[in-house]
Amino acid sequence: MPPSFKLLAQKFGLPEEHLDFFFENRKHFNWEIKENRKIYCTIRGCDFAAPVAPGALVHHMIDLHEYGQYPFSCSVYPFLISRNLFKEAFI
Numbered sequence: 888m889p890p891s892f893k894l895l896a897q898k899f900g901l902p903e904e905h906l907d908f909f910f911e912n913r914k915h916f917n918w919e920i921k922e923n924r925k926i927y928c929t930i931r932g933c934d935f936a937a938p939v940a941p942g943a944l945v946h947h948m949i950d951l952h953e954y955g956q957y958p959f960s961c962s963v964y965p966f967l968i969s970r971n972l973f974k975e976a977f978i
C-alpha cells in the first residue's frame with residue numbers, strides 16, 4: 888500500500904484496521920472531499936453553523952439553547968434536552 892493512500896485514508900478518517908480492504912477495493916469507491924464542510928444547528932430560527940468536527944455543536948447547544956442534563960422527578964435520569972423543552976414538558 889503506497890504511503891499516499893495511507894495519507895488519503897487518514898484524511899477521510901478511515902479506520903486503520905480496514906485500510907487493506909479500502910485499498911483492495913479502492914476502484915469501487917467514489918473518493919470525494921468537500922471543503923469547508925459545516926454542520927448546522929437544527930433549532931428553528933437559529934442559523935449557527937460550525938466546521939464539521941466531533942462535538943462541534945455541543946457548546947453552542949449548551950450556551951445558546953440551554954441544553955443540559957436535567958433530572959426527571961420520578962427517577963434521576965440524566966437526559967440531554969433543552970431547558971425550555973423541559974419546562975414545557977414537565978413544569
Ligand SMILES: [Zn+2]
Nearest residue numbers: 928930933935
Ligand atoms: Zn442554534
